[in-house]
Amino acid sequence: KAIPDKKLILLAEGNRADHFSAGFQINFAWDYLGSIKNVFGVNKTAVSSLFTTNNNEYGAVPTGKQKLRFTTNHDESNIASPISVYGSKNGALAASVITIFLKGVPLLYCGQEVGVNSTVIYNGVNTIDWTANSEMQLAYQNIMSFYTASTTARYGNLTTYPDVNVAVFQKSTATEQVLFLVNARTASQTLSVPAVLQGNWNNVLTGEAITLSGSVLLTGFQYMILKK
Template identity: 45%
Template sequence: MKYLSRFLLLYTFLLFVSCNQDDESPNGNETEPVGVTEPEGYQQYGVPFNDIPANEDIVMYEVNLRAFSNGGDLQGVINKLDHIESLGVNVIWLMPIYPQGQLRSVGSPYSVRDYKAVSTEYGDLEDLRRLTTLAHQREIAVILDWVANHTSWDNEWIRNNSDWYTKDANGIIIHPAGTNWQDVADLNYENEDMRDAMIDAMKYWIYEANIDGFRCDYADGVPADFWSQAWQEVRSIPNRDLILFAEGDRSDHFDAGFDLSFGWDFYSGLKNVYSGQPASNLIQVATIEYTSVPTGKEVVRFTTNHDESAWDATTVSIFGGIDGALSAQAVTVFMGGVPLIYGSQEVGQLSTVPFFSNSSIDWNQNPTMLESYKKMMTFYSNSPTARKGTNTVYNDIDVIMFKKSLNGDEVILIANTRNSSRTITIPAALDNTTWTDIMTNTSITFNGQLVLRPFEFYILD
């Protein structure tokens, strides 16, 4: 017994030393806890990120890997983490990283051939692990784009489990009904085995790459009861706080467990106002959009994203130039909701940005615009009033003006939505008050009226 006691004492000491070593190596790689195999059979990589921002505090940044760097890979994102951090970002959304289908392919990364692999086009699992580790060190979460509605035609699921797919009357697997997406095969959510495999694949990335949630592509195409099942299971993973973001406008997404949904109505309203509709229309749209959003959930608002910048036009084209794009961004960020930046818009990308093919962003274009983004987003991310304040709106046909108030602190946003000068009358409650313009760090005192240059905006503290 004496020798056994000594052995147990030595074992306890070595275990204590091992557990108290640094979790991270000098090159940013997290160590895998020795012997920790989860019930699903996956090995927990690193330490779960415990600083996930509250929904109302999220500042999201979308990365199109094929455009983000010359290499079009995960290393390109790692190389620009300082840039992303400088914009006040606390959540990175990576567009699909999985191997792309080759059969009937049109080049879309949303045609997934393997749900449990990193495409060699982008790197490997170790690259993704290094990215999540280094992002977490900067207090930034990482979420993956998840494609649950369909797979590529050469996904192994088709070869091994054809009943996991929707079939026509002749027993032939079909592409998603009501779409022209001929490059993908529609999944059958009446099949329980397929549902279990889908949830298992989500868990794989949470365990093996330490990711922090999912942006779910075409969430409207997947039954709400599946989302409820999936989110109940993934949220049961110990020591995890996940971000779940639906691409869709179905009313049941929040009830199913999603935290965030896209603000399509706001985006349409923003474009309409900058095209000449009364500025007050956007206030109405923004208010209505939140009427069905439960407390604690949020709408993601944007001036562009990968779809808009690829198939429509970039912000510089849509909003009448760099000044218009900045004005629209200021309105979008400060009016309410979760602001989204699509990598490229902060440098005033003029040409469309494809994601079915590679096309590198010129990060040196429009450095003055980038500095404006940094000032705007840094203030927003550091100001509870800017993020969570209650809006007091001052209506005008051409100018958007509102005051945000929280615990006695106030922030004002004024933005000319027209490509011509406008003069507004200062509301009596604000007249003869002095503020600091955070974009120029200069003082401004209201005195009766304010003349705004084309697309001029103020963020006042």
């Protein structure tokens, strides 16, 4: 690990706890992947199950180590594209927002940023059209720009709020709070907003001032990133 002028990341391509004691810094969050596919897929598992999986995975992670969180990778995209797995482009984006911000180190796999919707793109012959789905690429750029810029979003203390259909979680520091609301369903959902989250917020992605009261309506696969 001691190479002058180089920074190495030791990633184990597995999910065993003993990878960390062997010296690896990060390993794959396969249990989380299974959970988020169940939430967005045909099973429609309760969204709060993601928080249980998150706690279980990190229960075996030593301080200073991390899980690699992803909604697809080279194996998964050869089986089914994120567009198929998560229901649509908007579904794939919603799943990514939860995955990027909940906890861990986010992985974006080649092509998901532009909504690759076919497995044959990875057969070694075809190429990715990087001009496709420009609105999706812009959405990823905006999401990742905030992720990179916000220490609170990356490292803040995590608080989760259970709901069957909407992911509700908050990252907080002494000076800032960031709230994530993500509808994991194709249909609109009315979320009962916990009292502690009610009040005035700013929408990170639009700049709009928002007041959360007793309930909020989220359209299918809508996500909101709010801060104050």
